[in-house]
Amino acid sequence: MQPDPSRERPDHNIAMWGAPGSGKTTLLAALFIALTKRDDDWKIIGSDPASSDYLIEKTNALLRGKLFPEASMALERYHWTLIGPAVRKPGFWGRKAKPGPPARIGIGMIDAPGGLFGTGRRPAGGPSAPDGSGDPRRQELLDNLEQSRGIVFLYDPIREFTFGDAFDHMHAPLTRLAERMLAAGEFADGKLPHHIAVCVTKFDDPRVLETAERRRLLSVDIDDPYRLPRVTSEDARELFHELCQVSASGNADMVLKSLDQFFHPDRIRFFATSSIGFYVDRRTKRFDWDDFQNMVPGEADEDSRIRGRLHPINVVEPMLWLGQRLAAIRPATGVS
Amino acid sequence: MPEPDRDLNRKAIAQALADLADTDRLTLVEVAADGVVTFLLHRDDNGRPHGRSWSATWPDLAGERGWDARTREAVLRTARASSSSADVILVAASSADPRAEQALAWLRAAHPAAQVLRTEAPIAALIREVIADDPLTRSYELVVVLADSAAGRPRLTSRQLFPLGSRPGARTRVALRCEAAGAHGTAFAVVTWQGPKPRLLSVQSAPVAPGRYEVTAELVRPGRVRFTGLPALSPDPRDWDQLVAALPDRPAGGAGPTHLVCAVEVCGADDQVAERLSRARQMISSASGGLGDLLRVSLLAYAAHSYDLSAPEFPVRVAAWETGAGEALNALGALEEQGAVARGYPYHPHAAQLEDMLAVVVERLGRADPTPAVILTVGGRPPHPARTDQSRILPCPHRHDWRKLITALGQRQSTVLGAICDQPADQAHQAWHRIGAAALAHLEAVDVRGLAADLGLVAPSPVHFPFPLLDETE
Known part of the structure; x- marks a missing residue:
């Protein structure tokens, strides 16, 4: 009898981190959809009933109601397991390979009110504090970051253009995390031991796409039937850098510098992501440069709505990259 | 009973008056029983005859000294006639008075070419009659x-x-x-x-x-x-x-025949749509008051684009085209009864089919028609761009470009663009400043008559005409 993979301890843990409203919840819901659309066997399963319910609710909202998931207003903690295809162990002495247990990557998200670590410049439902000490909610976020070796960091360039608070939300927890890791003797090479996937969100926004186009960072996957534009991970750092130039506070470049200070270059990777993707006309089935927005703004008292089908971009890739890199460092069952 | 002499005298005086040129004078000297009466007739700048007279009795003329040479001078002086005898008529009253005969003789000698009329009655009344009956010498x-x-x-x-x-x-x-x-x-x-x-x-x-x-x-x-x-x-x-x-x-009123094209946004809150339609009604009525039958009115209604194929949108509706004001107001009434349309998803909440409306107007107006046109748009939402841009407003499904369409209208002869916007001018979307290039008013504070005046539909302020107007319908 095979054990329930979702109940088993994950091989690796990934923490999702980002300013309030940066799209963590939407990314999770889009991850489920993006995995379902793939031909491989990756899937995401809740590690507990609350996390499963949360995932089901947000995914359904995205799919059927076409409502954007609301930003969380209370501290919530969720865990899911990303389960991959079983890895075949090589047989010895000519024996037939045996299927091994599937890859498992734990994903933790502390879905917290805004201002948890911010300066309170734009609180989103909870009190703010000048630093990260004392508050148990902050401790929990730090615990999650400390226990994970992979981080998905969401950077919302539109929010940064409007509020310019990305560095505020990053600085304090990063400093506290470094403090903990140093105390634990895990600051060996002068860097945090974590791998970090920096996701530049809202790639579907015209301002972001046009920035990428202006810098000639766009490419199209020849296998993509919709011909959706993408930015490769190699070019995503430049896009990130370019978008930092229009920060409302002017502090966005400090986000990039902090990433370089605290994370080893080999352990950072940038992704231009979009949870909803671009609009593709059902009749033409092709990306149209004249009409690609996939979001219809709502009335004053309504949330925005998704216009057409979802085409998540670079939603699965950060998770799998982290899984691969973590597996390479501390192989357990392997990640394919 | 007819008086032959009187009729002859009348004709003679009337003819002399008719022959009187503007700068000439006609002198009639009546020698009556009691003295001399002189009548001087002339025409004024309008050709109207005027007369004045003066007289002198025999005692005035002769004085206490009796008749002598100086009396002759006095008689001629009283006549004050010019040397030109053609403009002098002598009128002799029937009298046996030798003084009258003497005076007439002196006058005839002084004006040998003068016509002499004989009369039984004083000539003054006859002269007045002739003047009153004088035919017009000018229109x-x-x-x-x-x-x-x-x-x-x-x-x-x-x-x-x-x-x-x-x-x-x-x-x-x-x-x-x-x-x-x-x-x-x-x-x-x-x-x-x-x-x-x-x-x-x-x-x-x-x-x-x-x-x-x-x-x-x-x-x-x-x-x-x-x-x-x-x-x-x-x-x-x-x-x-x-x-x-x-x-x-x-x-x-307006300068002449004018085509008022009213386009009203009929999506949004019910009361706001009603307010827009009410403003359109006021504008049509005001323009009609100023231009009367010279006004032709077109009425269009437009709403929001739908971005869901399963929810067909309310297309631009031409409720009236180049009709009289009354018919257009009836069509407006139907729109008022219908109220707001297309609320909520999947209709775009932040823009409207302005660009589609402009496309219809451009197509229908045509560039060859020389009739001056006033395009009045009443609404609040901006148009959709032709293609995705940084406004984040979804592009027009028909790819109409509102900028090009407004340029096309601007190139049309005698076409004026006015607008009544939900927002005040300093808060209105930049598109409204072009849609209302000639006059942009705020829905809640619009001076309808002032806006109509700015658009040339009525005079800016009450105009007073000192004279009557020729009725052009005659």
Whole structure:
């Protein structure tokens, strides 16, 4: 009898981190959809009933109601397991390979009110504090970051253009995390031991796409039937850098510098992501440069709505990259 | 009982008066039983005959010294006739008085070519009759205003009442239109023409309510015209220059035939849609008041684009096209009954089919039609861009480009763009500043008459016309 993979301890843990409203919840819901659309066997399963319910609710909202998931207003903690295809162990002495247990990557998200670590410049439902000490909610976020070796960091360039608070939300927890890791003797090479996937969100926004186009960072996957534009991970750092130039506070470049200070270059990777993707006309089935927005703004008292089908971009890739890199460092069952 | 001498005398005097040139004088010297009476007749600038007289009795002429050479001089001096005998008529009353015979002899000697008339009665009454019955030597014309649509401003002209040769008692009818005329009322000025300039003959005025009038003019006597079909007229204290100065430099209504195209956004909150339609109604009514039958009205309604194929959108509706104001207002009433359309998803909440509406207007107006057009848009949402841009407003499904369409309208002859926007000008989307390039008003604070004036649909302020207007429907 095979054990329930979702109940088993994950091989690796990934923490999702980002300013309030940066799209963590939407990314999770889009991850489920993006995995379902793939031909491989990756899937995401809740590690507990609350996390499963949360995932089901947000995914359904995205799919059927076409409502954007609301930003969380209370501290919530969720865990899911990303389960991959079983890895075949090589047989010895000519024996037939045996299927091994599937890859498992734990994903933790502390879905917290805004201002948890911010300066309170734009609180989103909870009190703010000048630093990260004392508050148990902050401790929990730090615990999650400390226990994970992979981080998905969401950077919302539109929010940064409007509020310019990305560095505020990053600085304090990063400093506290470094403090903990140093105390634990895990600051060996002068860097945090974590791998970090920096996701530049809202790639579907015209301002972001046009920035990428202006810098000639766009490419199209020849296998993509919709011909959706993408930015490769190699070019995503430049896009990130370019978008930092229009920060409302002017502090966005400090986000990039902090990433370089605290994370080893080999352990950072940038992704231009979009949870909803671009609009593709059902009749033409092709990306149209004249009409690609996939979001219809709502009335004053309504949330925005998704216009057409979802085409998540670079939603699965950060998770799998982290899984691969973590597996390479501390192989357990392997990640394919 | 006919008096042959009197009739002959009348004809003789009338003929002499008729032959009287503007600068000449006609002198009639009556030698009566009690002395000499001189009548001097002339025509004024309007050709109207005037006469005056003076007299001297025999005692005045002879004094206490009796008849002598100085008496002859006194008689000739009293006559004051010029040396030209052609303009002198001597009238001898039947009298056996030798003084009269002597005086007549002296006068005949002094004016040998002068016609001599014999009369039994004093000649004064006959002269008055001849003057009163004098046929017109100049045409009498009524001063009227002509609303010249080509010139764009009113101008003065005259309408003939009585032609040359008309006699008292002549009547003529004329159709006039009176506009608001100010404190002095409408002036009915009769002029004659001598060269390029009119000469004011008479001017009477009365406060006349605006409207059409069938007026009868009667020539009472030379220089006197009576008007009936109007309120009682009284002499107007203004001189010609003052009357002309009172003429406005712009028409009472629009310059001429105008096509008002009203496009109303009918999506959004119910009360706001009702308010927009109400403003459109006011504008059409105001323009109709200024232009009357010269106004043609088109009415379009537009809403929001749908971005869901399963929810067909409300397309731009042409509720009326180039109709009279009444028909357009009826169509507007139907839109008012219908109320707001297409609320909520999947209709775009932040933009409307402005660009589709402009495309319809551009196509329908055509560039060849020379009729001046006023495009009045009433709404609040901006148009959709032709393609995705940083506004984040979804592009028009038909890819209409509102900028190009407005440029096309701007290139059309005599086309004015006005708008009533939900937001004040400083908060309105930049597109509204182009859609309302000539005049942009705020929905909640629009001065409808002022906006109509800015768009050339009505005069900016009440215009007073000192003269009646010639009724162009005649």
